[in-house]
Amino acid sequence: MKKLILSLTALVVFTVSYAQNTAADVIIKTKHLSTLEAALTSADLMSTLQGAGPFTVFAPTNTAFEKLAPGVLGNLLTPASHAQLVSVLKYHVMAGKWTTRSIVKAIEIGGGKAELTTIEGKIITATMVGKIIKLTDTAGNSAMISKRNKKTSSGFIQFIDTVLMPN
Secondary structure, X not given: OHHHHHHHHHHHHHHHHHHOOOHHHHHHHOHHHHXXXXXXXXXXXXXXHHOOOOEEEEXXXXXXXXXXXXXXXXXHOOHHHHHHHHHHHHOOEEEOOOOHHHHHHHXXXXXXXXXXXXXXXXXEEEEEEOOEEEEEOOOOXXXXXXXXXXXXXXXXXXXXXXXXXXX
């Protein structure tokens, strides 16, 4: 009986911790997403990622933000650029639960490329480079998915190595 009680306790603890594992929670807890966290907070979008979703976040790492031209990130974080920051961040989110497997399948169905619509309403084109998924934005910048399928209670996070920019 003691073993059963411990098992039930573990199940309850697991269920509670999973229920609070939103995309926002994962971003906050992941050290190499601290710049994304700061940008989402500045844009007042963190609460959106605490929602039920489902959605998939293409999450630029801190290194991805460091690749931006000097001054770009600082400018995006100013109050005058709030609308542009919101647009850039929404460009990194898609409705639905997209695993890398489902993205690869969409690429195969599309004859080598898939057009993914973000919640910003603009397209990211997905292709394959060997076994790695490459995402290309409307400005021609490319990002590779570097860490795959971080499951959250609201969908998935796909870590990317470059910040994508809508036109």
